[in-house]
Each structure stands twice: as structure tokens, then as C-alpha cells.
Amino acid sequence: MSRQLQRPLRTGELGSVFWTSIGVAAVFVAWAALFTENLNRVTAASLNWVTTSFGWSYLVVTLGILIFLVFLAFSPAGGIRLGKDTDRPEFSTPAWIAMLLGAVMGIGLVSYGVAEPISHLAAPPHGLAEPNTHEAAVRALQYSYFDWGLHAWAVFAVFGLAIAYSTYRKGRRPLVSQLFTPILGNRVNGPAGKAIDILAVFATLFGTATSLGLGALQINNGMGRLFGVPVNSVAQVVIIAAITVVFTLSAVTGINKGIKVLSYTSSTLAVVMFVFMLIVGPTVFLINLYIESIGVWAGDFFRMSLQGTAFGGLAWMQLWTYFMLAWWVSWGAFVGVFLARISRGRTIRGFIMGVLTVPSLAFFTWFAVFGGAAIHVDLFEGGDVARQTAADFGNAFFATLEHFPLSGITSGIAVLLAVIFFVTSADSNTYVLGSMTSNGSLAPPRSVLVLWGILTGVTAVALMLAGGLSALQNTVIVTSLPFLAIIACLAVSFAKELASDVRHETKNPTEPSRTSVQKEKADAAH
Structure with missing residues (x-):
């Protein structure tokens, strides 16, 4: 092969990663639309094989990454900066923390903030308690913390650090x-x-499609309660289509100021709702439940982290733990890129401590307040939030709000939050997909952004029509397995490079570090 044919692509140039990714995504959408039953059979069979044979790997890999990050934070390498040795953080620590919280304020807060704890109350994980009891309430929050806490942010943090x-x-x-x-x-x-980049594209695509599907369920249920809109697949397809147009236009036009305004608005509304529920809800009960559940979560941390299915429980793990871990894996590249973009100049130690602790605590307190309020309604006020959630997952948040003052206003805010989270997350994901398929360009071509925006929306619609929430969950788990191997290898690669650089700088303390020299050369080349 000639030297010319081996020329690396320039940044922004489209190559085999783009064309292969687009082609396979189009084939998948066609498969879902034309051969729906076949798709469901294949994904169901694949799900059982993946989780039975490799479900343990999600537990081991994510826990291993978490341990690696904690060790790294307290090692000598923790003082290395993400940039030149002379770089300092672009954003102040309060601003950086605010952006971290903005990253976590996603559709999951509305979709799962009540639905997961109340589901675990009615059917406690692994039979650890009797349903609808005090112990079941504590276990409900304990496992919600596990699904939305340190393991998720360990995946995001190792990606962000490495990038x-x-x-x-x-x-x-x-x-x-x-x-x-x-x-x-x-x-x-x-x-x-190229194979690695293609796997990253597909993991991100299906993770985004799942979020769009969940967002559509939430918005549809909220609008149904507020305005009598039918809660069905037709309405959900219309919602996905409308939001797809909005976030695609946003990604193409680059209205960053508008997206920033929406992000600040969503964060403010989320804080207002949180404080409102803490005040009008059973405050003392919520505080006591929070403290007790945190203690049980901390005491059972390693048992939960390695609890597999040797003695049963596969169906529950598929619905919850395996799905959640797979979802985080599929979002790894997107969130990692975001974290990297806002963290230049920070030390490795500061990055790890901030990313692992701040978002986890934000999720814990949100779940304790809203999930705890729903638990109180069902246990002490004769409510039926758990029953409504079992009938339709999207009911949970709104069914809880109905038991408290100003439910019409708070339900409207919840719908608005879901829409904003929907748009901002999908907008960012479209940008990341465009960048990954444009050879790392920081300004992907508009045509590429439009194509990925449309494909993301169409994929979400195809999966929703193919089988609703179960189809979204099955597909995320199946498609995330190859990317889980990528993440494990990524951690090994990053550790190897970091150890080599630390050894070199230890032996030559008076010389400019190799990394600084390489970075300066790269800057000069650009």
C-alpha cells in the first residue's frame, strides 16, 4: 500500500468510522422497523446470554475501576495536573462543582427519583426484607444509592481522566x-x-436513545395528567420527534448561550423543587431515613458491589443492577468528554475526589427526599404510588406530587424539567457523536450533526415501538458489553502511561517532563 493511502485523516475529515457507524445504525433501525418480532427475540436471547455468562463482569470491572481511582487519588500521581505543569483550572472550584451538578441533573432524576425506591419498597432487592416494611424502605434507598452512586461516577471519572x-x-x-x-x-x-471508536459511537448512540425513550415516557405521563394527552406510543413518538428537532437545531446552530440558560434554569428549578418537597414533606422522617439508609449502604457496600446470580435473582439484576451499570458504561464516552472539557488544569486528585463525591451526594439526597416522600405516602398515608408505578413507570413522580400542595404547579415544573434535561443531554450527545465520527473535530460539520440527531431520534422511536422500556433496557445491556471491555482496557492503558511518566519524572526531577515537552510540541504544531 502506498504511503499516500496510509495518510492519517485530518481532524474533521470523514472516514471509515463515520461511514461504518452510519451504515450499521441505519441497518439496525431498518431491522427494528421491518422485523420487530425478530429483533425482540434476538435481543431477549442475547440479553439472557450476556447477563448469565458475563453479568459478573459489570460488577467486577466497575468496582475495580473505583478502587483504582481511590488508590490513584492518594498516590504521588494525584498531584499531576491535567495539562501542562504550569496550567491552572479554567473554572473556580464553586463553578466547577456547579457544572458537575449540572451534568448529573439529567432525565434520571425525574424518571427514577421516585420510581426506583418505591419499586424496591414493594419488591425488596434479593428478598432482603418483607415488602412495605421499615426494613424494605431502608433497603429501597440503599440499592438506589448503589445504582446511582460511586460505580456510575467511577466509569465517568476514568473516562474523563484518560481523555x-x-x-x-x-x-x-x-x-x-x-x-x-x-x-x-x-x-x-x-x-x-477504528474498531474502538465505532464501539464508542454505538455505546453512546444506544445510551442516548434509552434516555430519549425514558424522557418521552415521563413527558407523556406528565402531559397526560396536566392536559389529558393520551398516554400511548403515538404520543411518545410525537414527543421524541419534536424534541429531536429542537436538540438537532441546537447542536447545528451552536446556540451555546441558550443551552447554558436552559442548564441554569433546570438546575434552579430542581433545587426549588427539592427544597419545596423537603419543607412540605415529612421532613423529620426523610432526615432519619436518609441517615439510616446511608449507614446501611456504607456497611453493605462491598457485598452489593459483588452480589451476583449464583443462587438466582437474574431477572431482578437484568431489570436493575445490570441495566444501570450498562447504561453508565454506554454514557461513559459522552460524560467523560464533558468532564475533560471543564477540568483542564485540575490535579488528578482534585478531579477524582470531586467527580466521585459531589454528584453521588446530589443523587443520594434527591432520592432520599423524593423517594422517601413516596415511601411515606404508601406506608403511612394509604397511598398507591407503588401500584401506579408498577402499572406505568412514568407515573411514579407525578403520583407522588399529587399527595402534596400545589401539585398542578409542581407537576408542570417536573414536565418542564424533563423537557430541558431531554434537550440539553441529547444536544451534547449529538455533538459528541459528531466529533467521534469526524476524527475528533471540535467543530463537526453541520451535516454530520443533523444526521446523528435524526438517527438518535429514529433509533429511540424504533426501540420504543419495538417493545417500550424493556426493549430500551435489553438493547443497552447487550450493546454495552463490548464497550465494557474497552473501559477495562482503557483503565489499564491509562495506568501504564501514568506509571511510566511518574517514573521518568522521579528519575529526572530537574528536567521538563516528557508530557510537558510533548504537549508543547503539539501546541506548536497546531
């Missing part, structure tokens, strides 16, 4: 494949690297 280190300190392109340079060398620019 920031590779991009800002090493001067590489912001592609997942480039993170494997320490173990693959120049092969990251060949078929192996």
Missing part, C-alpha cells in the same frame, strides 16, 4: 482510540483504533 490527560497533557486528538496509545502504539490509527 483529559491524553488531550491536554499529551496533545492527542480527543478520540477514545487515542487513549490506547500506551498499549497499541501507532496501531490506534489503524483498524484496531
Whole structure:
């Protein structure tokens, strides 16, 4: 092969990653639309095989990454900066924390903030308590913390660290494949690297499609209660289509100021609703339940982290733990890119401590207040939030709000929150998909952004029509398994490069670090 044919793509240039990703995504959508029953059979069979044979790997890999990050934070490498040695954080710590919280204020807060705890109250995880009891209430929050806490943010943090280190300190392109340079060398620019980037694209695509589907369920249920809109697949398809147009236009036109305003608005509304529920709800009960459930979560942490299905419980794990871990894996690249973009100049130690603790605590308190309020309604006020949730997952949040003052206003705010979360998350995901398929371009072509916006919406619609929530969950778990292996290898690659750099700088303390020199050369080249 000639040297010309081996020329690496320039940033922004479209190549095999783009065309392969678009082609396979189109084939999948056609499969879902034309051969729906076949798709459901294949994904169901694949789900059972993946979770039976490899479900344990989600537990082991995510816990291993979490332990690695904690060790790294307290090691000498924790003082290394994500950038040049002279770089300092672009954002103040309060602003950085606010953006971290903005990242977590996603559709999951509305979709699962009540639905998961109240579901666990009615059917306690692994039979650890009798349904609808005090112990079941504590277990309900304990497992909600597990699903939305440290393991999720360990996945995001290792991605964010690796991308920031590779991009800002090493001067590489912001592609997942480039993170494997320490173990693959120049092969990251060949078929192996392209395969990694394609897997990253598909994990992100299906993770986003799942979020869109969940968002449509929430918005449809809220509008049904407020305005009598029918709660059915037709309405959900219309919602997805309308939101897809909005976030695609946003991604194309680059109205960053508008998106920032929406993000601040959503964060403010979320805080207002949180404080409102804490005041009008059973405050003392919520505080006591929060403290007790945190204690049980901390005491059972490692048991939960490694609890598999040797003695049954596969169906429950598929519905909850395996699905949640797979969802976080599929969002790893997107959230990692976001974290890297806002963290240049921070130390590895500061990054890890902030990313692991701040968002986890935000989720814990949200679940304790809203999930705890629903638990109180069902246990002490004769409510039926659990029954309504079992009938339709999207009912949970709104069924809870109906038991408190100003339910019409708070339900309207909840719908608005779901819409804003929907738009901002999908907008960012479209940008990341465009960048990953444009050779790491920070300004992907508009045509690429439009194409990915449409494909994301169409994929969500196809999965919703194919089987609703179960189809979304099944597909995320099945498609995330290859990317789980990518994340495990990524952590190994990052650890290898970091150890090599630390050894070099320890032996040559008076010399400019290799990473700084490489970064300066890369900056000069650009």
C-alpha cells in the first residue's frame, strides 16, 4: 500500500468510522422497523446470554475501576495536573462543582427519583426484607444509592481522566482510540483504533436513545395528567420527534448561550423543587431515613458491589443492577468528554475526589427526599404510588406530587424539567457523536450533526415501538458489553502511561517532563 493511502485523516475529515457507524445504525433501525418480532427475540436471547455468562463482569470491572481511582487519588500521581505543569483550572472550584451538578441533573432524576425506591419498597432487592416494611424502605434507598452512586461516577471519572490527560497533557486528538496509545502504539490509527471508536459511537448512540425513550415516557405521563394527552406510543413518538428537532437545531446552530440558560434554569428549578418537597414533606422522617439508609449502604457496600446470580435473582439484576451499570458504561464516552472539557488544569486528585463525591451526594439526597416522600405516602398515608408505578413507570413522580400542595404547579415544573434535561443531554450527545465520527473535530460539520440527531431520534422511536422500556433496557445491556471491555482496557492503558511518566519524572526531577515537552510540541504544531 502506498504511503499516500496510509495518510492519517485530518481532524474533521470523514472516514471509515463515520461511514461504518452510519451504515450499521441505519441497518439496525431498518431491522427494528421491518422485523420487530425478530429483533425482540434476538435481543431477549442475547440479553439472557450476556447477563448469565458475563453479568459478573459489570460488577467486577466497575468496582475495580473505583478502587483504582481511590488508590490513584492518594498516590504521588494525584498531584499531576491535567495539562501542562504550569496550567491552572479554567473554572473556580464553586463553578466547577456547579457544572458537575449540572451534568448529573439529567432525565434520571425525574424518571427514577421516585420510581426506583418505591419499586424496591414493594419488591425488596434479593428478598432482603418483607415488602412495605421499615426494613424494605431502608433497603429501597440503599440499592438506589448503589445504582446511582460511586460505580456510575467511577466509569465517568476514568473516562474523563484518560481523555483529559491524553488531550491536554499529551496533545492527542480527543478520540477514545487515542487513549490506547500506551498499549497499541501507532496501531490506534489503524483498524484496531477504528474498531474502538465505532464501539464508542454505538455505546453512546444506544445510551442516548434509552434516555430519549425514558424522557418521552415521563413527558407523556406528565402531559397526560396536566392536559389529558393520551398516554400511548403515538404520543411518545410525537414527543421524541419534536424534541429531536429542537436538540438537532441546537447542536447545528451552536446556540451555546441558550443551552447554558436552559442548564441554569433546570438546575434552579430542581433545587426549588427539592427544597419545596423537603419543607412540605415529612421532613423529620426523610432526615432519619436518609441517615439510616446511608449507614446501611456504607456497611453493605462491598457485598452489593459483588452480589451476583449464583443462587438466582437474574431477572431482578437484568431489570436493575445490570441495566444501570450498562447504561453508565454506554454514557461513559459522552460524560467523560464533558468532564475533560471543564477540568483542564485540575490535579488528578482534585478531579477524582470531586467527580466521585459531589454528584453521588446530589443523587443520594434527591432520592432520599423524593423517594422517601413516596415511601411515606404508601406506608403511612394509604397511598398507591407503588401500584401506579408498577402499572406505568412514568407515573411514579407525578403520583407522588399529587399527595402534596400545589401539585398542578409542581407537576408542570417536573414536565418542564424533563423537557430541558431531554434537550440539553441529547444536544451534547449529538455533538459528541459528531466529533467521534469526524476524527475528533471540535467543530463537526453541520451535516454530520443533523444526521446523528435524526438517527438518535429514529433509533429511540424504533426501540420504543419495538417493545417500550424493556426493549430500551435489553438493547443497552447487550450493546454495552463490548464497550465494557474497552473501559477495562482503557483503565489499564491509562495506568501504564501514568506509571511510566511518574517514573521518568522521579528519575529526572530537574528536567521538563516528557508530557510537558510533548504537549508543547503539539501546541506548536497546531
